Amino acid sequence: xxxxxxxxxxxxxSQEVIDALLSSKKHQVTVLSRKKAxxxxxxxxxxxxxxxxxxxxNGLVDALRGTHTLLSFVQTxxxxxxxxxxxxxxxxxxxxxxxxxxxxxxxxxxxxxxxQQGKERVREYLEQVNRKGNVLEYTLFQPxxxxxxxxxxxxxxxxxxxxxxxxDFQNKRAIVVxxxxxxxxxxxxxxxxAAVVARAVDYEGTWPRIGGIRGNRVTxxxxxxxxxxxxxxxxxxxxxxxxxxxxxxxTSWNIEAIHQAVSSDQAxxxxxxxxxxxxLSSSKGAWDISDEMNQLSxxxxxxxxxxxxxxxxxxx
Numbered sequence: 001x002x003x004x005x006x007x008x009x010x011x012x013x014s015q016e017v018i019d020a021l022l023s024s025k026k027h028q029v030t031v032l033s034r035k036k037a038x039x040x041x042x043x044x045x046x047x048x049x050x051x052x053x054x055x056x057x058n059g060l061v062d063a064l065r066g067t068h069t070l071l072s073f074v075q076t077x078x079x080x081x082x083x084x085x086x087x088x089x090x091x092x093x094x095x096x097x098x099x100x101x102x103x104x105x106x107x108x109x110x111x112x113x114x115x116q117q118g119k120e121r122v123r124e125y126l127e128q129v130n131r132k133g134n135v136l137e138y139t140l141f142q143p144x145x146x147x148x149x150x151x152x153x154x155x156x157x158x159x160x161x162x163x164x165x166x167x168d169f170q171n172k173r174a175i176v177v178x179x180x181x182x183x184x185x186x187x188x189x190x191x192x193x194a195a196v197v198a199r200a201v202d203y204e205g206t207w208p209r210i211g212g213i214r215g216n217r218v219t220x221x222x223x224x225x226x227x228x229x230x231x232x233x234x235x236x237x238x239x240x241x242x243x244x245x246x247x248x249x250x251t252s253w254n255i256e257a258i259h260q261a262v263s264s265d266q267a268x269x270x271x272x273x274x275x276x277x278x279x280l281s282s283s284k285g286a287w288d289i290s291d292e293m294n295q296l297s298x299x300x301x302x303x304x305x306x307x308x309x310x311x312x313x314x315x316x
Contacts, residue, residue: 002068004201007032007088013105014073015159020194022046032063054084060091069099069201076103076118085122093136099207100138107287108142112280139211143193144186144289147304151311157190164255166275167223172231174224175251178238181221183282186289188215189302199297212290216304230308244276
């Protein structure tokens with residue numbers, strides 16, 4: 001049994017991971033959050049809660065003393081310089097934390113995804129602090145896109161809300177880059193992600209720097225074929241690379257539902273940027289996730305077609 005701290009532990013994905021950690025009954029789990037602790041009836045009795053200020057490095061050191069593994073789910077979009085995570089890393093080192101996982105949980109590169117650039121800054125900082133030796137063991141958990149999002153608007157997890165993507169199974173349509181129909185997308189359910197992270201915490205060996213979690217490795221064409229088998233007719237809008245690079249999304253539709261962390265005044269521009277970014281980055285291999293954590297955990301993942309067939313059975 002080790003002590004695990006979860007920074008940003010009130011977020012949706014982090015709560016799925018916390019549930020997986022608690023269900024293993026192997027570890028003491030503490031949430032680090034800017035928010036005050038919820039009422040005792042609203043959280044698991046075995047869960048500890050520590051309210052922290054990410055600008056107070058000394059306070060973070062105190063909160064992390066005795067912690068073995070620190071998992072970060074801190075929101076990156078609202079902190080362009082990633083001061084919170086850099087302070088967390090410094091505090092973890094000072095407190096003697098053994099292992100750290102930054103707030104990743106997506107693609108393997110951030111190319112063409114401006115809203116993800118904070119992740120690059122944290123990656124660079126981790127490389128910098130470890131330049132003179134293994135000061136802090138860490139891994140980048142990368143599951144690709146959450147398969148649950150293809151169930152939109154239906155909720156398939158306890159905490160994670162559904163989000164629209166360029167694969168719109170509800171309205172039987174998708175957007176692909178012309179000439180890049182065989183671009184790879186990795187899709188992993190959040191339940192599988194949480195289970196694998198929990199197994200990684202159990203793992204007694206050294207974490208690999210890249211923690212690829214490959215639930216399903218499929219091409220855009222294969223996703224559309226699955227869509228047609230599960231949903232019937234599927235309309236495909238094809239866009240050109242040169243239009244995307246010019247910032248033009250020439251499609252008959254675009255995603256409309258935005259993540260809860262995004263303010264309403266940012267929403268319209270970000271929705272367009274997200275669609276363009278995912279399309280361009282996928283054509284450059286950003287979502288073709290490696291399988292380090294598959295090998296480490298020996299986990300059996302949910303198959304994409306089984307998942308989607310179950311979700312959409314009997315749905316209009």
